[in-house]
Amino acid sequence: MTSFDLPAISGFRPPALPDVDVQGFWGDRIDAVAHRTAMILYDRCVAAGMLEQINPDIPVPPLRLPFHTRADGTPDTVNVQMFWDSDVAKVIETAAYALYRTPNPDLEAKTDEIIAMFCKLQQPDGYLNSWFIRMRPGERWTNLRDCHELYCAGHLMEAAVAYFQATGKRGLLDAMCRYADHIGSVFGPGPDQKPGYCGHEEIELALVRLGRVTGEQRYLDLARFFIDARGQKPHYFDIEAAARNEDPKRFRHDTYEYNQSHLPVREQTKVTGHAVRAMYLYSGMADVATEFGDDSLTDALKILWEDLTEKQMYVTGGIGPAASNEGFTDYYDLPNESAYAETCAAVGLAMWASRMLGRGPDGRFADVLEQALYNGALSGLSLDGSTFFYDNPLESRGGHHRWTWHRCPCCPPNIARTVASIGTYMYGVAADEIAVHLYNESTARLAVAGGSVTVEQKTSYPWDGHIDITLGLEKPLAFRLALRVPGWCDGASLAINGAAVECEIERGYLRIEREWQPGDAVTLDLPMQPYALHANPAVRADLGRAALARGPLIYCVEETDNAAGLHELVVDDTIATASTSVLSALNGGVAIDVPAHREDWQGHGNRLYDRQAPGRRPVTARFVPYHLWDNREPGEMLVWVRT
Amino acid sequence: MTSFDLPAISGFRPPALPDVDVQGFWGDRIDAVAHRTAMILYDRCVAAGMLEQINPDIPVPPLRLPFHTRADGTPDTVNVQMFWDSDVAKVIETAAYALYRTPNPDLEAKTDEIIAMFCKLQQPDGYLNSWFIRMRPGERWTNLRDCHELYCAGHLMEAAVAYFQATGKRGLLDAMCRYADHIGSVFGPGPDQKPGYCGHEEIELALVRLGRVTGEQRYLDLARFFIDARGQKPHYFDIEAAARNEDPKRFRHDTYEYNQSHLPVREQTKVTGHAVRAMYLYSGMADVATEFGDDSLTDALKILWEDLTEKQMYVTGGIGPAASNEGFTDYYDLPNESAYAETCAAVGLAMWASRMLGRGPDGRFADVLEQALYNGALSGLSLDGSTFFYDNPLESRGGHHRWTWHRCPCCPPNIARTVASIGTYMYGVAADEIAVHLYNESTARLAVAGGSVTVEQKTSYPWDGHIDITLGLEKPLAFRLALRVPGWCDGASLAINGAAVECEIERGYLRIEREWQPGDAVTLDLPMQPYALHANPAVRADLGRAALARGPLIYCVEETDNAAGLHELVVDDTIATASTSVLSALNGGVAIDVPAHREDWQGHGNRLYDRQAPGRRPVTARFVPYHLWDNREPGEMLVWVRT
Structure with missing residues (x-):
């Protein structure tokens, strides 16, 4: 496969949420979100003290909230976080989709209450960020690099659009339009404006959503401004740091590759840094290309797409192998057990892929959209909608399980809002x-x-x-x-x-x-036979191994089906004789049973090394969809099985 | 293989250095040490400022020596180290063997000069430790846990024995007997004595060497005391820390497993902590068992031997996979690329194995002695005797090379003294x-x-x-x-x-x-056919791989013979058709050429994952002895090759 060309930009846009009623596979998942996850998210925000930061009717909380209750009932302390507005926003967005799915007066009242807090908090000039208004008054717009200020704004805009579409209520939407107008007055190319942009991208794609639902061109223009300004010289984050009397070189993440501002976006050729940030940036770039028919972004989008999907993506559609930067490392560095592969990053990849489809139908993007959604993203949510993966390794020795909450609670509402709005990913309309x-x-x-x-x-x-x-x-x-x-x-x-x-x-x-x-x-x-996938040998972690798949689903073996020691399993060369069965314990998911061998060191006594190769006894290996793992008995899990 | 029994303790002792003249394979290596390494070690000690700490005729140096010259000629600063006495001692010991091999008046004069410094530094009561005399006066014997005080004494005793045996000069030997007598007055079971022992074992085996060469039973008795006292309750390191007004719990390495004092030695069943310390302890235990016919140590020695060789040893005889504690982790945790496998630890394993042979001939110990010596230890020294590995991984992407010196310079003189005294490992005499x-x-x-x-x-x-x-x-x-x-x-x-x-x-x-x-x-x-070794499947790093060996030598592939991308090599099931050839570039070492395949992703384009398995083209893989790697062009290296 050589370098590919892209469809001409053809202005395909996704349907709005009310346009698609979803049943079947995704419908069950949406119901779980509507009936359980949406309220769980709200409850856990309350338990973590997140609303205390926003509520202008109570005293400003300390930076460390003294006693809150973990979701598991044990006491804990929590650091107030500068990015909590964004998480609460995604909780609102999830509630919006849940309310559209199923009336729930309790959830609606609670969500209205949060929205009322935000509206009350909003400043006369339209500014709205609880961290800066309540915890850091007077410091707004002084550290775009680190403080997630425009990122929070973007998520609130997405929430506003969703809540309006789902309930018809305009309160938050109007507030966010005022905030967007304020942002548009502060940022821009004018002599009295700041040529800045956010260290965590999001505002760009959010402004496009806001522009589409309101029909206001100025929001699209502002999105384009943020895309165009990014990475220009002199570097905004340098100027900003100097204005804070800080050494710009003392950036915690060393290089601006971390937030994809090391170069103007049209000059970027390598997917770098924090994975979620990268995906949100490229999503915004694709949106701007679609809205403006802007072909000047095409080369960068194409090169970055190739870079990601040909050298840096797990077979699950998970991305960002490293915990240290929550992001990318070297080409083909895709370790399985230590894979970070944050749920939010797979969601972000699905967002980017779906926005690349704004150019027109192209299986290259739709295949990855499906790969990320059905595997590395959906794995982030338990079948019952109550627990969440933050990182999504492709191998576990038995110690990796979904949790109830996280100090950086970005993933739970992100996968929840994605599942609940899956209808908007299904179609493109020109x-x-x-x-x-x-x-x-x-x-x-x-x-x-x-x-x-x-x-x-x-x-x-x-x-x-x-x-x-x-x-x-x-x-x-x-x-x-x-x-x-x-x-x-x-x-x-x-x-x-x-x-x-x-x-x-x-x-x-x-x-x-x-x-x-x-x-x-x-x-x-679409004939659906199980098939094996092999990795480019440059991916050392997958050498001599294969991943089993069927349709869009990547499969894995779990200890509960196959006993411990999954590394002893060796799948035979042919999987032609694989058979399938339906597992009621996994909501009717299809399992695949494959002839395999199990390596056996019996007969080798206690020897650590031996001239005799391990013995092999025939077994049947049961594979289940990766996104369904850790929904039954806890234990080992493995995607890439030896061949 | 079930649990094994041990030979009855039969009092086999090694020959003294002058008893064995070595030529051939090891003779070439001894000549390199005698002609090059011994003087290189001296020069690098000087360059690193190590003698300034010892020399009583110059002012006490600062803790950070300002300007010294690295062996590569660049300037550097050096921290004075509390354990430098031990390193200088091993340099003396190496010089001793070198001088026995080849007269070298310059080296002898320089070594005599160092010995004279030590003798002049020795206190009237016999105490001799440059760190405590010059840098920390008044603090002697207050922190056995961390300060290597008895460890330094032990290495000086070994040096004294060697220098006496090689040159007949008694100066250092007499000094060390006085020091040993002082130690014997300070430590012991008496009411006015300290029931202490060193955080870094070594004194035990050194006292046995001193006792054997002097014929003084009291040194053997003192060795036994240190063995017996270790790990008894109340714990000496707790008492000692409290006496320093420190919290005993605030031990940098968390647990006394680090220095094998978590339990009395006879109750220990798991090889833990710092690998070199463990080997030196077990060596001392084996020596004491031999000298005293002490069967009460037999069970512990047997269980620890099994524990190490059946669950924690690399196929090269390297041990201690982790850099964090320079030692042991979990059973079967033997990663290849990140293997620490310190040269000193493989030397220590050879020491322990050779001392287990004090019980009598037993191939179980001799096989491991040979495995460690010819592979994981000897790899630490370049063919020309001028550069050194500290860690000995079993896989490299091309960035691992021998260095000229190290801030913790324990390995260079340790492998040098071991090579130069190899004759003492060859025989046991009862x-x-x-x-x-x-x-x-x-x-x-x-x-x-x-x-x-x-x-x-x-x-x-x-x-x-x-x-x-x-x-x-x-x-x-x-x-x-x-x-x-x-x-x-x-x-x-x-x-x-x-x-x-x-x-x-x-x-x-x-x-x-x-x-x-x-x-x-x-x-x-002894017919010598190449053979493949397989690892217990519990060793995840070696799954689906084999290590090639011939005689006692473990082999590896290097980039210089096989081109980059060694992970693409897949060795065919049978190596029956392997052929050998002699490599003049590796001092006449025997290479093995094995039919293999090379995986090939051509035809898969830029795809990261594909339903088509990688292609394979036949190649001949050239294997060279592991201990000889990185003596030619730098590049990748791999021991465990896919099968």
Whole structure:
């Protein structure tokens, strides 16, 4: 595969949340979020004291809150964090999607209460950041590099958009428009404006969301300004540090690669630094390219995409191997047991991939969108919606488990809001085309070609690759329907109204252009055989190993199915004789049973080294979807199994 | 293999240095030490300012010596170290062996000068430690736990014994006897004595050496006292810390497992803590068992031996995987690239193994003695004797190389003195038996059964397994000759005066009891085929890999022979077709060429993961002895190659 070209920017945009009703596989997960996770997030924010920082009606809390109760009931102290606004914002965003899914007066009242706190806290000029208003008055906009100020603003904007879309309530949306206008007055290219940008990207993509829902061009323009300003010389973070009488060189993370401001974005060629920051930046870049038809970002986006997906991505779609910088290290450095692979980073990759689809249908992006969503992101949430992974290793000796809360509680509301808004990732809509990026039992109401289409998917995907799509139309309508054929799929077949249709695959999509009739039935069959994936030998951690997959799901072995000592398992060369079975303990998930051997040191006594190779006895290895691991008995887990 | 029994303690003792002249393989290495290393060590001690701490004729140096010259010529500062006496002592010991090998008036004069400094520094009561006399007056014997005080004494005793044996000069020996007598007055079970012992073991084995050469029982008794006192309650290090007004709990290494004083030695069952300390302790325990016929130490020695060699030892005989404690971690935790495996620790293992042979011939100990000496220890010294490994990983990406000096310069003189005194490891002599533990071109003059025997070995071992032994006798003499048959050897054959002799192997030795005639010729053939070693699958780092070996030598692949990307090499199941060749660039070392494949990601383009397994192209992999790596072009190295 040589360097690829990208589709021309074609202005595909995602549907809004109310456009897609989701059932089936994702529907179950959304229900868990709506019925459990959303309230759990609220309760844990309260338990951690996070609302005390925001609430203007109580005294300013100390930097270390004395006694709070951990989710497990034990007492703890908590440091007030400068980025808590963002976490509370994601809790609001999750609540929004939950309320859209299922009325919940209690949750709605509590969320309204938080929103009221924020609105009351907002300053007359529109400024709104609880850390700087309450803990650090007078210091606003003095340390964009470290203090997450615009990042918090961005998440509040996303929450405002979501809450408005889900409930119709405009309070937070109006407040955030005022805040965005204030930000737009402070930052910009003008002589009295600051040419700054945030050390943690997010505001860029949030302004695009705000611009799309309000129709206000100025928010899009401000997003573009932040993208364009990043990394210009003289470096804003240097100037800012000097203004604080600090040595700019004494940056805790050594290099501005950490926050992707080492170069102007169009000159960046390597995915570096903090993984979540990188993904949010590239998401904003892709959004700006889509909104402005800005082809000057294309080369950078393409090179960075290749850099990430060809040299720095786990097979689960997890990214950022290192805990030290929560991010990237060297090419092909993808250790499995110590993988950081933060849930938020996989969510961020899904966000970037989905925004790259703004250019138009391209399986390259949709495949990675699916890979990250179904594996490295979804693993972050337990089946019952109550516990969370922060890091997502691909191997565990039995000590890695989901927790109830985290001092940096970014991941729980991030995976929750992503799951609960999965419908917005499923489609892309342009003037005369609907692209189906993800398959899942669902009903979407989409506007295309001057008409309106109801797209109904009947499928048990990802457990099965048969998809029945019915197009609901009031009258015949000519448009293009692009159906994704996943990269993992061989032998896809298409039928329309029962008649087989030959159709070429273009960039991973069947693009069917015709005048559609009301009730047209499109049937897509995506054969789903288990397959083994091998890694480039440059990835030392995966040498002589394979990862088993089926459809979009990466599989793993767990101790509970296979006994301890998973490294003794050696999968036979062929997995042609693999069989599948449905596991009720995993919500109907499909397990794969594969002929394997187990290495055996019996007969070698206590010898540490021996001329005799280990013995082997035949076993059947049971694989389960990676995202479902650690939902049963705790124990070892392994993705890359020896071959 | 089940738990093993040990030979009854049979009082086998090693020959003294002058008893064995070594040529051949080890002779070349001794010559490098004698002609180069010994003077290099002296020069680097001078360059590092180490003698300024000792020399009583110059002012006391500051704790940080301002400007000294690194061995590479660049300027540096050096912290004065409390353990430098021990390093200078090993430099003296190396010089002793070098002078015995080759007269060198310059080296002798310089060594005499250092010895004179020590003698002049010695206090009227016999006390002799440059750190406490010059840098910390008044603080002697107040912190045995951390300050290496008795450890330094022990190394000076070893140096004194060696210098006396090599040159006949008694100055240092007499000084150290006075010091030993002082130590014996301070430490002991008496009411006015301290029941203490050193945080870094060494004094125990040194006192045995001193006792053997002087014939003074009191030194052996003192050695036994230190062994017996270790780890008794109340804990001496607790008492001592309290006396310094320090909290005993605030020990930098957390637990007394670090210095093996967590339990009385007879109750210890797990090899823990700092690897060199552990080896020196166990060496002292074995010596005491031999000297006193003390069977109460047998169980502990046996259990600790099993613990180390069955769960915690690299295939190179390297030990102590972790840099953090320079020592042991968990069972089977033997990572290859990050292996610490300090040269001193492999030397210490050889010391312990050779002392276990004090019980009598037992291949279990001799095999490990050979494994550590020829691999993980000898790797510490470059072929030309000028540079040194401190840590000895079993895998390198190309960045690991021998250095000229180290701020903790323990390893260079330790491997140098070991190589230069290798003759003392070759034999064990009891009342009526001579045991040959190591084969090497050499001549030994040994006293046995009331007579005297000259044992002449003609062999190119370890490159070839044919050994001709001639016994020089003045008259016929009845004694037992025990010839080791290494554990790696299948099909050993024995002939006496040309006639094949059948002889059972007992504990790894052919024990031939007869009246030997002057000139009797014993021929031993140890077939030497390359073989592959496999690790217990509990060693995760070695899963699906094998180490190639031939005779006592563990082999590795180097980039210079095989090109970069050694992890792409996969050795075929059979190495039956391996061929050998002699490498002049490696001093005549034998290389092994093995049919292999090289994994190839060409045809996979830039894909990071692919359903197609990597391609394979046939190659010949060249293996060279591990101890010889990094003597040619720098590059990658790998011991455990994929199979």
